[in-house]
Amino acid sequence: MMTQILIVGATSAMARGCAFAWAAQRQRLLLAGRDRDELERLAADLRVRYHTTVAVTDIDLDDPCPRDAWLEALETEHGHVDGLLLAAGWMPDGDAMRRGEPALRVLQRNLTGPVALLNAFADRCEQRKHGFIVGIASVAGDRGRQSNYVYGAAKGGLAIYLAGLRNRLAAVGVPVLTVKPGFVDTRMTFGLPGLFLVADPFRVGEVIVKAQAAGRNEIYVPGFWRLILLIIRNVPEFIFKRLKL
Template sequence: MTKVLILGATSPIARALALRFASDGARLYLAARNADEARRVAEDVSVRAGVAALSGTFDASDFASHDEFVRHAAGQLGGLDGVVVCFGTLGDEEVAQTDPDAALATIHQNFTGAASLITLAARHLEQQRSGFIIVIGSVAGERGRKKNYVYGSAKGALATFAQGLRGRMTASGVHVMTVKLGTVDTRMTWGREGALLTITPSRAADLIYAAYRKRAEVVYLPWYWRLIMGAIRLIPESRFKRISF
């Protein structure tokens, strides 16, 4: 039985992914900032999939608590075979661009908190020489846009971190997959630009799980975002800085 820790388990994509894993018989530890909501998600997954799911809490910005949290989750699961990193927040970009505290809060929630937790989980998986890590990021990290560069820089750093980790973990047989999501129809993105290119959380989860089963390494979801971001990367900086999107 595969033992999986899902971080940010109350997000719509994480909930859908939890059902995919549970339906294949995985034992799950579903963790989020809100303990009551994490427990409700675990209960729902248990009922729907017929596999007991555990729940717990973590704080991405409380770095000192991360080691004990990962140890506890692995102990509750009876081992650890995989980690799915689903948490993050858009934050208030307008405030973050002028307030260092707000900027750091966005960066901690999207990068440094994830880097801390991933490092601890990777150490465990590396020692047992097996397992997987799925890092769900964003196409916003592909290039620094004037409208969301605080959030985008955190996601860009996360993708670079995962890329380096993937190279390091290859020798240990640990699979690291980076997911670069386009716009998904969730509360976090409601009302923002790009609505015509959105996909549902359920569809995103299907594509992520299929890519995981194929042991993909870097996945753009939906696929056309690879083409879109490829074109955006080709725009010269002298022109790109004048674009308002």
């Protein structure tokens, strides 16, 4: 069945991977983000390659505008949104994250901004008994580490939020998928020291689209991160707090 999927943070490398995989299935796409020129370029590319309908729209998660009104206007212009991929996120370097203003921005872009949008979309899904949600959290949310605990707190909070949403929307048959990527080769991680087992963002996108179609609840991508995080979560705190991570 053809659906219209809203991709928030569509310029993200992983979101592009999802967009290509969905466009190949001839799904209609609504690409949302801050960089209008880049969104238009991506939309044109997808239309030429896959002959599917692709529209673009502006969204800035820093903007506190009411998201139910935003969604209403979007659907009036483009028709019903059936699925939502929340791919937007932001991670400054560890030092910056500890300071007041950037720390709050990390929480806004990775947690409170997404929650405001997902709350509004979830209400629509619940009323219609239809739709799906995919949210990109992170392995960083599974345990706090000194190098990025503000980002980790936001992503961990998002993962808990998505689990609650999944629990709420299961009653109306609306699936919610939580994605926890490890290190992925994107703008966000470019030049960062100490990366290992870095994944290709297009491959990650394909995995996300397949997992959504299969009705999965939570995935680690690549899958071996599930085992790595199982070990990390189980290191006793009296040892963990002494590690330089």
